[in-house]
Amino acid sequence: MLKPDWLQFSLPNKEEYFWLKRQLREGEIRTICEDARCPNIGYCFSQKTATFLILGDICTRNCSFCAVKKGKPNNGVDEKEIIAIMNLVKKLNLDYVVITSVTRDDLPDGGAEHYFNVISELRKNIDNIMIETLIPDFKNDVKAFNKILESPPDVLNHNVETVKELYNEINRPINFYRKSLDVLNFFGKRGLITKSGLMVGLGETKEQLKQTMDDIVNQGVKILTIGQYLQPTKKNHPVVKYYTPEEFEELREVGLRLGFYEVVSAPLVRSSFKAKEVYKRIKSALSNIQ
16 A cells, blocks of 8 residues: 555654764664654654663564564663663753653563663653653553652553554454553553553544543543554554544544543654653643643
8 A cells, every 4th residue: 555645754864863873872772763663763863852762672562563573582671771861861951751661571560660760860860851651561560550650750651552443453462452541540540641642544443443532531641642553564564544634633633522631643643752842731731720
């Protein structure tokens, strides 16, 4: 299926992009932008922003939409990630950082303590840093959730990804849909600003999408991102449909009517796209209510 005109994006060509690539290589720092083949990498890297990937680069699950390497990690947790990320954050003079990870079902706590250590060290060493985390489900272990709460992020993101009717097609047990909602519910009830994301174009119907958005907002989620699924390799799930920009706008309006505070919906939107700007708008909206 040929990509439509609105999905064409230029190759990275700015010096800032190549500068950041060098910094990442020299610091041995991974980003989900690269590992998941994000289409916005040229724009974001040229703005000197990236979503840092912790807990290695091998995911223990086998979701069919994702380009991240899958298999059995051959090591535990690399504590050097913390110092490397902190040093680069300082070098870039960032005041908003997004941290995500592969899923590590091989670790007893799923990597929750490592998240805690990363967030704690960033807060300890960088004044007024704002942190967003895009977390796995940690096997829905409440102890792992509570570890995150010991040093909570400013925004906690967990992606539902798609409608429950398609979970089996993307190699996820259908009960994981409810588990993802439970993750969002747990942190939302404890006062965190929560966020989730959906891909479209996998074969879902608009009725299913609306129901999924309703399920997510009912967990207290404030921010929703919606973007077009793009098949990263021939081995991944095929694209069934390309949504038009007008359809993305319709989905944004549906989400706002359902009760989300912010819905970022466009073909190339990904979980952390313009995350800082969205967070600032949410904080302003919440402060006005209070």
